[in-house]
Amino acid sequence: MAKWTPFPHSGDYTFDTTSLKKNWARLHQGDCEPLPKDAAVLQAWVLFHNGEFQKAAEAGIKAGGDGITVANKATSLYATYLETKEKTKLDLFMEVAARAEAQQAVDPKNANAWYWQAYALGRYSQGISVAKALAQGLGSKVKTALEKAIQLSPKHADAHIALAAFHAEVIDKVGALIGGMTYGAKKDTGLSLYKDALKLNPGSAIGMIEYANGLVMLEGDKKMKEATKLYEQAASSKAMDAAERLDVEMAKAELED
Template sequence: MGPWTRFPYDTQDYRYDTAALRRAWERLHVGDAEPWPEDETVQTAWCAYHAGDYQQAVALGLAADAASAAGGLTVASKAQLMQAHYLERSETQRFALFLDAAARAEALAEQEPGNANAHYLLAYALGRYGQGISVARALQQGLGERVKGALETTIRLEPRHADAHTALGAFHAEVIDTLGALLGRTQGASKDAGISMFRTALRLNPGSAITRVEYANGLVMLEGETRLRDAEKLYAEAAQCTPLDATERLHIEVARAELAL
């Protein structure tokens, strides 16, 4: 694999050394509740991740995992997924990155069934892949059940996992938008559950831009154009968030792009 597409914005404000990363860790990881890693290589991998150097984060994370350091696969998988979803231009390569990360996360979940983020990253990888091939096709392939199950496991293991609540809200919204409320029940989806998940995510992580973006999308999918004004308000709030790292900056740019449409 050649060099990955570089993060397109200035990264000066997102570059942490390990001491600064430790001080900012709780705020940076309020969304995924990832515990502080003790291994120095994993810490350096997270520094690369937060600076938007996703390829370096993957390399360091995999190297740490090869040395049996806890947390290496988590940072490697998350970095690969952000690269795939936000920066990879080739659809073929994007799908390959999603599926590779899904296989890695699934193996980690089997090895460490109590690792909440292993289950979350599996759900994220399969969910984004499913969006890419179309939600209807993904549901036909049984991916919806796997995504929902992995997210519910994440929340059971770590109830403070705001990102999992956001993703589960998006699951309910996309299934209902694709199948309708009645058929959506066959996939375990409901409007009330979706709205509840988004609200919980915002309560757990009130400064999250991505939760606002997904909530805005979900409102329109669940309740139609009557909620467009509410969705626009959420996009505007997301666009005004202050990013603490490269990934948050990408989330905010998504909101700005929605407002520009």
Template structure:
């Protein structure tokens, strides 16, 4: 993946520079959402250090040198970069496509790694938003996303980001094609969406992304009927003190939206 022209992190990264033991001490909280275990390989730890500080290109470059063992940090760094900082739609889509292939390789190599499955779903979801949810569903992407998320949750039941993503899966299908067809064709359900959003918030109440996507989900599922609740979720996200670069991007997005 060519990261030469990637945009830099647009905020002060000083608060997110976890040097030495600081990263190890902060690891459980930093990875509460994705349940990524602390790696044995010091170079993978260093790639995560770069990721948390907002050096997404550096994290991807180091992870690429390491190889498939660093798939999780490579896919999270590239996915977050594309989602928030890449303005060229073609480049953004290419990043997602590369990440999907990388995640599928990781699944073949590490079938019991929850994040191999989760990041496949995450990147497929972002790819779907690039090409339109309806078009992605016609290509069979929806089933792949659900399969990967359900597998991730079997392997890591407290994977809050997977719960959030599964809530989004149900909500976006219902929003795009309706409850009846969405339920019959894809198993989409309002109750299931809410169950997963609420579980993510139970597991990570102070994760900006869990609150943001809950707000999005409420609007997709209920429209103006739950607009106040949707806005409140965005306000909660905007009020959180971020602990790494991804959270900073989430918080700033929420602040710009309230």
């Protein structure tokens, strides 16, 4: 594994197993991941929340079982926010999708096995262009996996966000008519999924960012003011760990542009 770009705020988060257990419910409000029973998996999550993404991914893969989830989350967030080479980024997303699919086969009731497959394929699709990805049949794969994740874990806020983004992206790229008829994408469904996500996890910076993006895609420039307000809220959120910090920093960067 090539050396990953380090988390730029190294040392700002210093969880250990005790403090992680204490804050687990709050940190995992978005993905509903259960607290691991396996000590090696818990240790991989400690590395993740402290921003040691490469070590977390390696430890998760080594631990196996539920450790695959932490490996997939660490890899996905690293690829989304910190990897600068486009090809490496796309390769990492495809690695996550493959690992998640293998995890589904072993543990089909694991909501995050479905969620991380969809997340990785969704980000990959954005990387190669949504239109191209739809032509390759990735759209229905993403939608099916996210619907499965929500069915298995109805309070999974992050899956609600990702499914909302699916509806918004498809309509934005191919229009409401083709989006609805060919891919089952609907504006009302997208908007209501964003709202549900923020009800389930009100403090989610990424939820606010994605909702802002979705509003503009689905409703146009008339929602720009509301979208900017959501970005401002996200930028002023207090990040509790390295992952949340990446979301908050992204919101700040977008506001500066």
